Amino acid sequence: MEAHTHRIFPVILCGGSGTRLWPASRESRPKPFIDLLGSHSTFQMTAQRVAASDIFSRPAVIMSGAARFIAAEQLAQIGVEADIVLEPVQRDSAAAVAVAACYAARRDPEALVLIVASDHVIDDVGSFVASCEAAMEPARQGHIMTLGVVPQRATTSYGYIRPGEPIAGTAAFTVGRFVEKPNQANAERYVGQGFLWNSGNLIFRADVMLEELERLAPTILAAARQALEQAAIDLDFIRLHEEAFKRALRISIDRAVMERTKRAGVLPVTFSWSDIGTWDALWDVAPRDADGNCIRGDVEVVGSRNSLVHSDDILTAVVGLEDVVVVAKPDAVLVASRRSSELVKGLVATLRARRRSEASDHIRVYRPWGWYQRIDRGSRFQVKRIMVKPGGRLSLQKHHHRAEHWVVVHGVAEVTVGDSVSLVHENQAIYIPIGATHRLANPGHIPLDMIEVQVGSYTGEDDIIRIEDDYGR
Incomplete structure (x- = not known):
């Protein structure tokens, strides 16, 4: 890994299984690695985004070992080289960020680190790059920066951030308050008061994050540091030490650090952003026809509106329906109200409890x-x-x-x-x-x-x- 003093070191987090996008997303091939919007997966789109400018250095990917060969192949397909660090067990984002900060600090304690999720969609790559560049100065000053998206609407799907005081000489602000996903009434109030969506994209100096982890989550930092120090090289992968990594608590970086630190900053950004958490969210960002339908695969639609219909290898016909999701795979078919697509996660839990292989494994x-x-x-x-x-x-x-x-x-x-x-x-x-x-x-x-x-x-x-x-x- 090269030194990063004058550039940003991107780290792509590939956690979670995306169960709300079942049956397309499953443990054997989770959401970041499936083709939802075109010829590339969201993981590939993310990797291309952090390879789009000279302000970024060679990225790293932190992920579970199960999909490591898929990640390596998808990176090769788009010509992006990256270090791939394997988590032996799932421990949420705090442990992953701790590993990222330790990894960057090995060569340069003041390296600027960018944390991005592998399943987010950002259409305007130029605006994303410009935003990262704008966040570099406040990050160099010692702020742990997050990119706060100016809301396009009031939604209960995201957390919110209230900007605080301006950070001198920059377009950024301190963080006044973090808010968990609200109900609809509060979401509308927050939008009216100038709150921002919490995108989860972070930019910070490695030493600053390590200081805050040492102060606020020392057990997680100790586990991450030891897991990296005792890591093994496995082919082209870096495999974290399992027993050490298991000692990290399962908690998000927001709860472990961002909601408790006094060094949090936020940069308002205006690019289109989505984490595609549900089929309804995919419908929001995907191309649609004149009737509002998002159609993909072997599909025929008659008299239907504002629906998402995806099909693999099987003719799927939808007649006279509105606001529905129909996803047909060779071994499973989902039919749901588009507005109730959040409930798919619970459905998958039920399928697992019944030991249905379709819950986790693709055909x-x-x-x-x-x-x-x-x-x-x-x-x-x-x-x-x-x-x-x-x-x-x-x-x-x-x-x-x-x-x-x-x-x-x-x-x-x-x-x-x-x-x-x-x-x-x-x-x-x-x-x-x-x-x-x-x-x-x-x-x-x-x-x-x-x-x-x-x-x-x-x-x-x-x-x-x-x-x-x-x-x-």
Whole structure:
């Protein structure tokens, strides 16, 4: 990591699972990594935003290990390089910010650090960059700056900030008061009184944040510091020490520091901003047709207005409805009132309590080598479609309870079975007996597509005995 004295060190936080955007967002591929608004995920849009100007240095990403290969691949797709720091357990934003401050302070104690969330949408990148630049001076003076968005309307979805006294020589203010998400009446009153939305974007000097953490949340800082000092390098990732990190309290940076410090500052900003917390919030920021409908995928809409209809791989028709959300995935369909989309989080909790796999897992599962998707499953069989990227290679493995039949549909497969290595071409098949050591690789320059038929007494993913793995799993 380079020194950051004259530039801002961006840190992208990838926490949370985005359950209110189920069934698109699930634990196996959470909200920041799904394509909600176009060809890029919000994580990619965020990474591009902090790579858009020379005022930013090489960013870091702090996230859970589960989606690390997705993050690395999405960064490679847009040509952005970053340090990826892995949290062994979820501990909310205070611990992540503490790690970020410690990481930056290693090279430059007075480094300016920018904390951004991976799931926010900001259309005007130029205005965002200009706002960060404007926040640099008050941050250098020792203020922990937050970007306060001038409200576009009164909403109960966000927290609010009351600006205090002007900070001399800048366009910023001290923070007079932080307010949690209010009811509608209070939200309207706050907007009328000039309150700002709390965007959660922070800019601060590393040493200033460390001082405030030491004073206000010393246990969190100690856990973060030790977790980073004892971190291990895992391929291209930095894996925080698990036992040390577990000692950090699960609390947001707002509650741990921002609502208690006397050094908080706020810069009013006017760019369009949304954290896309619900389907209704996505409808607010997404392109809509003349009838107010946000349509994506294989969709037909007749006599319907002001609705969001998204579909993957299945024809979805909506007739004569208004203000609804319809999201169709191959394994789950959501139909909800647009104004009640906040309730989806509770629905997911219910599905989890009932042990429904659809609550957490997508039908398509991404791996560092590519992905697989379940097509059919019965009591003694399972059928999958498998895609292996060029140069990708699965682990050397075996199964105790199933045999596998592989049929190549597109590309060339290099298949190892025991001591034998062979090339399997399109429209050719190969058999993997129960207990045989085997491996699949794509030696070509195009994606390898194949169909796998598993037959046996048990076809669960935990019947994989890895002998050797390129990805350290």
